Amino acid sequence: xxxxxxxxxxxxxxxxxxxxxxxxxxxxxxxxxxxxxxxxxxxxxxxxxxxxxxxxxxxxxxxxxxxxxxxxxxxxxxxxxxxxxxxxxxxxxxxxxxxxxxxxxxxxxxxxxxxxxxxxxxxxxxxxxxxxxxxxxxxxxxxxxxxxxxxxxxxxxxxxxxxxxxxxxxxxxxxxxxxxxxxxxxxxxxxxxxxxxxxxxxxxxxxxxxxxxxxxxxxxxxxxxxxxxxxxxxxxxxxxxxxxxxxxxxxxxxxxxxxxxxxxxxxxxxxxxxxxxxxxxxxxxxxxxxxxxxxxxxxxxxxxxxxxxxxxxxxxxxxxxxxxxxxxxxxxx
Amino acid sequence: xxxxxxxxxxxxxxxxxxxxxxxxxxxxxxxxxxxxxxxxxxxxxxxxxxxxxxxxxxxxxxxxxxxxxxxxxxxxxxxxxxxxxxxxxxxxxxxxxxxxxxxxxxxxxxxxxxxxxxxxxxxxxxxxxxxxxxxxxxxxxxxxxxxxxxxxxxxxxxxxxxxxxxxxxxxxxxxxxxxxxxxxxxxxxxxxxxxxxxxxxxxxxxxxxxxxxxxxxxxxxxxxxxxxxxxxxxxxxxxxxxxxxxxxxxxxxxxxxxxxxxxxxxxxxxxxxxxxxxxxxxxxxxxxxxxxx
Numbered sequence: 001x002x003x004x005x006x007x008x009x010x011x012x013x014x015x016x017x018x019x020x021x022x023x024x025x026x027x028x029x030x031x032x033x034x035x036x037x038x039x040x041x042x043x044x045x046x047x048x049x050x051x052x053x054x055x056x057x058x059x060x061x062x063x064x065x066x067x068x069x070x071x072x073x074x075x076x077x078x079x080x081x082x083x084x085x086x087x088x089x090x091x092x093x094x095x096x097x098x099x100x101x102x103x104x105x106x107x108x109x110x111x112x113x114x115x116x117x118x119x120x121x122x123x124x125x126x127x128x129x130x131x132x133x134x135x136x137x138x139x140x141x142x143x144x145x146x147x148x149x150x151x152x153x154x155x156x157x158x159x160x161x162x163x164x165x166x167x168x169x170x171x172x173x174x175x176x177x178x179x180x181x182x183x184x185x186x187x188x189x190x191x192x193x194x195x196x197x198x199x200x201x202x203x204x205x206x207x208x209x210x211x212x213x214x215x216x217x218x219x220x221x222x223x224x225x226x227x228x229x230x231x232x233x234x235x236x237x238x239x240x241x242x243x244x245x246x247x248x249x250x251x252x253x254x255x256x257x258x259x260x261x262x263x264x265x266x267x268x269x270x271x272x273x274x275x276x277x278x279x280x281x282x283x284x285x286x287x288x289x290x291x292x293x294x295x296x297x298x299x300x301x302x303x304x305x306x307x308x309x310x311x312x313x314x315x316x317x318x319x320x321x322x323x324x325x326x327x328x329x330x331x332x333x
Numbered sequence: 334x335x336x337x338x339x340x341x342x343x344x345x346x347x348x349x350x351x352x353x354x355x356x357x358x359x360x361x362x363x364x365x366x367x368x369x370x371x372x373x374x375x376x377x378x379x380x381x382x383x384x385x386x387x388x389x390x391x392x393x394x395x396x397x398x399x400x401x402x403x404x405x406x407x408x409x410x411x412x413x414x415x416x417x418x419x420x421x422x423x424x425x426x427x428x429x430x431x432x433x434x435x436x437x438x439x440x441x442x443x444x445x446x447x448x449x450x451x452x453x454x455x456x457x458x459x460x461x462x463x464x465x466x467x468x469x470x471x472x473x474x475x476x477x478x479x480x481x482x483x484x485x486x487x488x489x490x491x492x493x494x495x496x497x498x499x500x501x502x503x504x505x506x507x508x509x510x511x512x513x514x515x516x517x518x519x520x521x522x523x524x525x526x527x528x529x530x531x532x533x534x535x536x537x538x539x540x541x542x543x544x545x546x547x548x549x550x551x552x553x554x555x556x557x558x559x560x561x562x563x564x565x566x567x568x569x570x571x572x573x574x575x576x577x578x579x580x581x582x583x584x585x586x587x588x589x590x591x592x593x594x595x596x597x598x599x600x601x602x603x604x605x606x607x608x609x610x611x612x613x614x615x616x617x618x619x620x621x622x623x624x625x626x
Contacts, residue, residue: 102529
């Protein structure tokens with residue numbers, strides 16, 4: 001159990017700076033999700049915490065101590081990789097026991113701890129198998145088991161679910177969450193999937209092009225995105241961006257008006273829009289409409305509500321409390 | 334799915350495989366048959382008459398201490414060449430695998446010796462170790478060591494081993510490097526996080542994962558040391574001194590073309606043929622297993 005602090009972390013590859021200063025203090029036992037599109041530097045950030053990449057400037061602290069110059073093995077961390085990185089020539093048991101064996105843990109204790117982790121992850125029947133004889137979900141569990149048995153003070157997850165199919169991903173997501181709650185280990189979790197971020201995180205770090213655009217609890221980030229990027233990235237379908245002059249009371253400097261699809265309602269009067277196509281998803285129906293000025297917007301409706309047909313003209317209304325303005329820099333205003 | 338072509342007649346397919354069959358017949362079946370046939374006779378030195386002796390040539394060979402000594406020489410030579418060339422290649426490959434800048438240049442330079450023909454490589458090393466004008470010999474002399482592989486059998490063996498292994502390092506290096514780079518980086522990183530330092534990682538992760546490559550190279554290098562080192566030995570020592578470097582394949586040549594004992598030479602060829610056969614079977618079995626793996 002430990003806190004993790006990143007203080008002004010930057011990273012350059014050659015002359016190209018890819019991470020431009022990240023500051024965050026992570027509480028003991030907190031589940032932090034680093035989310036962002038590919039190439040935003042989220043994996044690099046995680047690898048710097050792990051010690052697999054050097055830190056160009058700034059300081060990584062684990063449990064209050066500076067660890068910049070420590071080898072990965074001396075940081076008391078465990079990492080779950082995207083491709084699981086299991087040792088292909090070892091049995092599941094040996095995969096999980098590897099770290100303990102190297103640490104010189106007595107055999108009886110190794111057996112006990114591996115058995116404990118195997119029970120927790122429902123892997124008891126697979127301990128003698130090789131990784132290639134396991135399904136994707138089972139391999140994922142072995143990778144988790146390997147992290148758990150060492151009882152590290154920090155877990156690092158690098159897109160651990162992206163190689164699984166959609167259904168399994170939802171299931172494993174829940175398992176990871178439960179496991180983390182149960183063990184109470186400080187965790188950093190990298191993903192590009194905003195749904196994973198929303199569901200797993202105590203707090204999330206939304207990264208964009210090497211910067212942390214916003215750090216906060218998922219619902220807080222959802223309700224109050226600080227930048228246009230965060231507003232568009234978190235939430236599915238994404239937030240609508242309309243020209244700011246559609247609102248009469250737009251603050252000076254505002255160029256865009258952001259409204260979530262669920263906050264757009266159909267009304268008798270208001271902004272006219274033409275329905276281009278509808279997507280009935282079962283529980284909800286999405287209307288994709290074009291405004292008179294050519295802007296495309298999405299309206300989220302309950303499936304049971306009567307919804308207009310494609311080609312019809314509708315009128316949109318929204319509540320002033322649910323809109324957000326952004327300036328030309330993409331910053332909230 | 335395998336694509337199969339169906340021919341209507343028998344003549345076109347026959348015509349298509351004919352070149353291959355001809356090559357195999359002319360360069361393998363005919364000489365091999367000839368060798369087996371000749372191994373049953375003792376011809377006179379002028380090739381005018383042949384006397385049938387049955388398996389006499391083989392009996393004589395297997396009871397001949399020189400021939401048995403040649404087996405030992407071959408074993409020592411092959412093991413040394415294989416271990417030396419694979420060991421150095423693995424070491425260089427591990428270094429190159431860690432290299433980030435300039436690895437292209439490094440690799441290219443390391444591959445060059447492979448392009449040098451064995452006989453040329455032999456002459457090269459002979460120049461350096463020549464007992465009178467060799468550079469290395471001179472420096473060894475400065476250090477107080479009197480190098481003379483013409484008289485000293487062990488030094489002769491050392492020299493042909495080094496000269497044979499040298500060109501082979503490139504080939505092994507390529508395979509080892511490819512093998513190392515096929516190991517996922519994340520597996521190595523996982524081991525590093527698990528607490529394994531470089532040497533532990535190498536012993537417990539890299540080496541086991543590299544073993545298919547190692548086994549393949551082991552077979553290929555033994556075959557090389559057995560048969561393809563003729564040029565090196567011929568140019569450097571001609572099998573001497575006192576047969577200290579006469580490996581089996583060189584003895585076939587020495588007994589047949591120098592000693593003019595064609596029957597014995599043919600019998601030795603047949604024995605070598607059996608050894609090649611065994612090694613090839615081993616290799617094929619292995620390669621097939623690899624395909625399924």
